[in-house]
Amino acid sequence: MSNIILVTGGARSGKSNFAESLCIKQNNKTAYIATSIAFDDEMKNRVKKHQESRPKEWKTYEIYKDIYSIVEELDKTHDTVIMDCVTLMVNNLMFTYGIEVDEATSEELNELENYIKDQINKLLEAVKQTNLYFVIVTNEVGMGIVPENKLSRIYGDFVGRANQLISKYSDEVYFVVSGIPMKVKG
Secondary structure, eight states: OOOEEEEEEESSSEEEEHHHHHHHTTTTTTEEEEEOOOOOOOHHHHHHHHHHHHHHTEEEEESSSTTTHHHHHHHHOOOOEEEEEHHHHHHHHHHSSSSSSGGGGHHHHHHHHHHHHHHHHHHHHEEEETTOEEEEEOOOOOOOOOOSSSHHHHHHHHHHHHHHHHHHHSEEEEEEEEEEEEEEEE
């Protein structure tokens, strides 16, 4: 039976470090799903720092779309999976979907959000069919002011609803503030 753990928090809150510590405590064969796309030097440096901070024996999979398609294979080869992070996955799905999000109609935005929800639902359903200890990292985007520009509002809405969907299916949820994890579910 799978165990889904959601770790959320603000930017630089320590959520990735905490999520990695949960995986290390499992003392199992761990897979790391990286959902980012290193598109500039700053992002490449950020990715490099993350890679250097985790155990060398962890196998990394760089994928942000159709993650569910590798879950069955991961269940055969690993015991523990960490996916970091939902916010970058949503960002990449938004910008590779094929529409100008900030100029999209309500109908197009609904289709895009349904596509994102479908990606997440398929992932969660795939994980539920496994014995994996599956840790998902995300950013808590709902604690600031509502952004002035349309694109940022849409992104915040999509991520917030994605987080709610994931937390609903999670066995445990942690909120990390200033490096301190607080268990809020499970």
